[in-house]
Amino acid sequence: MHQGRTGRPRSPEADAAILAATRQALVEVGWSRLTMGDVAARAGVAKTTLYRRWPGRNELVVDAVAVLFDELELPDLGTLSADVESVVRQFGALLDRPEAKTALMAVIAEATRDEELRRRIRTTIVDRQKRLVTAGRRRAEERGELPPPPGPEAAARDTDLVFDVVAGAVVHRTLVSAEPVDADWAHRLTQLILTGLTAQRAPGAGA
Amino acid sequence: MHQGRTGRPRSPEADAAILAATRQALVEVGWSRLTMGDVAARAGVAKTTLYRRWPGRNELVVDAVAVLFDELELPDLGTLSADVESVVRQFGALLDRPEAKTALMAVIAEATRDEELRRRIRTTIVDRQKRLVTAGRRRAEERGELPPPPGPEAAARDTDLVFDVVAGAVVHRTLVSAEPVDADWAHRLTQLILTGLTAQRAPGAGA
Amino acid sequence: MHQGRTGRPRSPEADAAILAATRQALVEVGWSRLTMGDVAARAGVAKTTLYRRWPGRNELVVDAVAVLFDELELPDLGTLSADVESVVRQFGALLDRPEAKTALMAVIAEATRDEELRRRIRTTIVDRQKRLVTAGRRRAEERGELPPPPGPEAAARDTDLVFDVVAGAVVHRTLVSAEPVDADWAHRLTQLILTGLTAQRAPGAGA
Amino acid sequence: MHQGRTGRPRSPEADAAILAATRQALVEVGWSRLTMGDVAARAGVAKTTLYRRWPGRNELVVDAVAVLFDELELPDLGTLSADVESVVRQFGALLDRPEAKTALMAVIAEATRDEELRRRIRTTIVDRQKRLVTAGRRRAEERGELPPPPGPEAAARDTDLVFDVVAGAVVHRTLVSAEPVDADWAHRLTQLILTGLTAQRAPGAGA
DNA sequence: TAGTAAGCGAGACGGTACGTCGAGTCTTAGA
DNA sequence: TCTAAGACTCGACGTACCGTCTCGCTTACTA
Missing domain, CATH: 1.10.10.60 (Homeodomain-like)
Structure with a gap:
């Protein structure tokens, strides 16, 4: 036996x-x-x-590309602003590489009609990025740069929003607008988001 | 003859x-x-x-889909916030339709290696959206909701940034995160961006 | 009106x-x-x-080629043998020209499945050649080289046979065996047929 | 390895x-x-x-049709005349079948402009028929019906001539004149050719 | 140390769609 | 009514990949 x-x-x-x-x-x-x-x-x-x-082309390509996203990491540069800016630039640099650019968009497109593939992308690619946001928020709270969230639900919603805004903006600029994610743009994006987040949490300050 | x-x-x-x-x-x-x-x-x-x-499938699909984006419009609801929020929700609704969702992403993917196709997308789809941002900014300035831009260069850079952030966030939420663009999310995105923009222009207020 | x-x-x-x-x-x-x-x-x-x-390709080609066969003629060289040999060589020369060669065979092939086309070929091409045989026989009888036919039926049968043999042999040598119809071959073919015809009519001679 | x-x-x-x-x-x-x-x-x-x-339609059809000609055979019926007549009738019967008729002519037509195809036809179809003539002549010589050829060259020329005449006449009658190769016609063709051959070899007899 | 089960390369298999080409028809404007 | 021009429908072409299926080896675990 x-x-x-x-x-x-x-x-x-x-x-x-x-x-x-x-x-x-x-x-x-x-x-x-x-x-x-x-x-x-x-x-x-x-x-x-x-x-x-592998069952087919799509799955093979997702696996081939997923590993590229492993190299993204959240550095500790002392301030939230610097940390976020670094991740933005890392992500921009990654999407500047043809294999990542091509594969990412194509696979997403293919996924719009294939639930199984969508699941594979979510688990192998998207979730890893989301961890960067969570870690950044936690570190900023420890530093006192951001107030602790009012509750776990609000925290999750904020994480998702920030994630969609950051990732979406970088992806859109790179793949649709076809403009580079340079230092200046990364800085302005970071400022827009962090200012927005901070001002919202301290509404009295702007009154 | x-x-x-x-x-x-x-x-x-x-x-x-x-x-x-x-x-x-x-x-x-x-x-x-x-x-x-x-x-x-x-x-x-x-x-x-x-x-x-048409030379091929891609070009045909781009043309077929382009008209869908014609229906996006900037309403006059009295405040910049309401106007933006409306566009965000219109865009979300559009991307919720399978023909727009599928075609948009796939064509963008294909375009990553085809300059000619990229140009076609830029002219037939992207530029139309950008006009929404420009119009919104102008109207807000007329209402006094936003200060006039410090100069034409800064205005263009701001327009591009806002465009990438809004469009990118909506696209990312819809196609990658696969979550709906509901009223709440649209509101929070709008607030984040407008707060960020306004607070940046009045830095003394947040200090 | x-x-x-x-x-x-x-x-x-x-x-x-x-x-x-x-x-x-x-x-x-x-x-x-x-x-x-x-x-x-x-x-x-x-x-x-x-x-x-013209109704179509086939008909057009038949008409285009038919005129080529008009140039075949039965000369009066004094003896049946010389007359026949001349026609054989004329026909060989005609089939040596690519447009006649190609068209003739192709049209015949096409005709095997198209009664209408077959009729057109028969009337515009084949019958003209048959007149050469009839004329040759009549002239030979006038010269006394061939005995008058036993009856009209036998005459028609003989004409058809000779026609198929002569035309068939020339066509076959040219198009299938792909060998030239030179003076020697034309002479030997003529001798074979005329000897055969003459000896048959005088069976006592061979006994 | x-x-x-x-x-x-x-x-x-x-x-x-x-x-x-x-x-x-x-x-x-x-x-x-x-x-x-x-x-x-x-x-x-x-x-x-x-x-x-197969490289294409033509080659496929040639191969498909070639096997049909394998069934032609030279029987031993006691006399050259009977043997030849049998082959003539077999060949006539073969060309009466639509697949042989259609394919043979069409392929020959196509071959007039394709040396490679011509070679294929020659080797897979024509040569097999030629062996029938050679075998018939050899057998007739053994029986004493025909004198041995004056030399190898003359023998080859005679074989080719007889082949072109017999095959050509049958093909022409079947495909161009569109008349049947019946027993009577086969007999008359055979007599014409054999008489011609025999009388030529014994010229004194006819004088 | 001998089986044996899975892995391997090669490449033929039944399919589906491709983008092209030619046939024969139809619709325009102009002679 | 003819003409040239060219768009039309239709159907076959020959090619490219798909994903599957034999083949005849090769390799490493297990009996």
């Missing part, structure tokens, strides 16, 4: 080669012209090997 | 039928499963007629 | 230009790649004009 | 199914309306499978 794995194990190098080949192909030919056969050929692997590991 | 147009003129009904068929197909089968043959059949037109008028 | 033609008369030059263009196109691109649009363009004429005069 | 064949082998059933489907389609719709898609559908095979094995 068997309970463990039997047979030849899957080649671990293959996974890495395939994901790398996928990213390379994305940069060179773009999402819509990326073919499984091409990826397989670039990876020096048979098409069968791809399909043994 | 001829100097005028010769030959049978292109059927004007065909254009309308094709664009309508494209939108219908987008809703029913989604972007990635939309085929030129299917669109032609729905429109009661030969495939060649499509290719005589 | 009108009883004659009204409106603009058909251009007579167009007919000649179209037939010439058809022959030229046949030589250059062959039957299966010959297109109506191409013929129209070569003739400096609109496609409509072609379709107003 | 591999030295043998790799990959999935081609299905041998597919070949047979495709060729049979081609013959069936030829009979039903004729050459000019025969489409690769239709053949594929009839064979229960994908279009790509056809193109993987």
Whole structure:
């Protein structure tokens, strides 16, 4: 009786080669012209090997791209403003890379009609960014830069709003307006949001 | 000797039928499963007629979707806050419709590697939205809700920033976070931005 | 009240230009790649004009080629043998020309499934050749080289047989065996047939 | 390291199914309306499978038709005359079948401008018939019905001539004159040729 | 140390859609 | 009514990928 794995194990190098080949192909030919056969050929692997590991093109591309977002991190630069500005610029730089830019938008587009894919994107990509917002808020509260939230519900709503505003603005500027996220723009975005947040919390100050 | 147009003129009904068929197909089968043959059949037109008028799928879809954005308008509700909030909710509602949602993202994705397509999107879709921001700012200045910009350069930069923030946030919430743009969220987004803008212009108040 | 033609008369030059263009196109691109649009363009004429005069490609090509066979003629060289040999060589030379070669076979092939086309070929091409055989036989009888036929039925049967043998052999050698109809071959074919015909009529001689 | 064949082998059933489907389609719709898609559908095979094995329609049809000519054979009926007459009638019967008739002529027509196709026809169809003539002559010489040829060159020339005459006459009668190759016609053709051959070889007899 | 089950490459398979081309028809303006 | 021009519908073309399916090896765990 068997309970463990039997047979030849899957080649671990293959996974890495395939994901790398996928990213390379994305940069060179773009999402819509990326073919499984091409990826397989670039990876020096048979098409069968791809399909043994991923259900299809979409899933393969999401996995290939997800790892790129791991490098985003919240530094501790002393002030909330500096911390946020840094993340904005990191994110802008990431979306400036063709493989991230192309893949992210295409996968989102594809996801609008595929609940399963949507779930995969949410878990492998989006949630990681959201943690940056949560961590930033917590650190700012510890520093006394932001008042503690009135309640857990309000805190969650604020987190989501800030997340959508920051991520959305960066994505929109990069992919739709096609303008660079330079130091000046990052600074002005950060100021707009933090001013908005702070002034709202201290309405009397502006009266 | 001829100097005028010769030959049978292109059927004007065909254009309308094709664009309508494209939108219908987008809703029913989604972007990635939309085929030129299917669109032609729905429109009661030969495939060649499509290719005589559009270079390919992407261009056809952009044109088919562009008209949807014509319906966005800046109402005059008496206050800047109410005006902005209205546009935010209109835009959210628009992106809630499958044909807009699907097509917009997919086309943007495709555009990341096609300068010509990018130009088409910029001119037929993006610029129309930007006019909403410009008009809103001008009206607010007339009402005295916002100070006149320090100079034309600063005004343009501000317009672009606000545009990226508003459009980006709405798009991100709708397509990535997959949450609805309801009245509450629209209100909070509007407050965040307007507070940020106003407080920045009167820095002494927040000090 | 009108009883004659009204409106603009058909251009007579167009007919000649179209037939010439058809022959030229046949030589250059062959039957299966010959297109109506191409013929129209070569003739400096609109496609409509072609379709107003011929029902389709096949009919046009038959008419264009038929005229080539008009040049075949039975000379009077003094002996039946010389006369026949001359016709064989004329026919061989005709089939050596690409437009005749290509068109003849293709049209025959097409005709195997189109009774109407078959009739057109029979009347415009085949019957003209048959008259050569009939004329040759009559002249030979006048010269006393061949005995008068036993009866009209036998004469018709003999004519058909000789026609199929001569025409068939020349066509087969040219188009299937792809060998030239040179003087030697024409002489040997003529001798075979005339010897056969003469010896049959004088069976006692071979006993 | 591999030295043998790799990959999935081609299905041998597919070949047979495709060729049979081609013959069936030829009979039903004729050459000019025969489409690769239709053949594929009839064979229960994908279009790509056809193109993987044959460069195009012409080559496919030649191969599909070639096997029909395999059934022609030279019987031993005791006399040269009877043997030849049998072959003539077999050939006539073969050309009476629509798939042979249509395909043969059409392919020959196409071949007039395609050297490669011409070669294929020569090797897969024509040469097989020529062997019938050679065998008939050899057998007749063994029986003493024909004198041995004066030399190898003359023998080859005679073989070619007889081949072109017999095949050409049968083809011409069937496809151009559109008359049946019945027993009477076959007999008269055979007599014409054999009389001509014999009388030529014994010129003194006829003097 | 010998089986054996899964992995592997290669490439053929049935499909679907592509974008193009030609056929034959129709619609305009002008001769 | 003819003409040239060119848009129209239709249908087949030959190609490209899809995702699946044999093949004949190769490899590493398990009996």
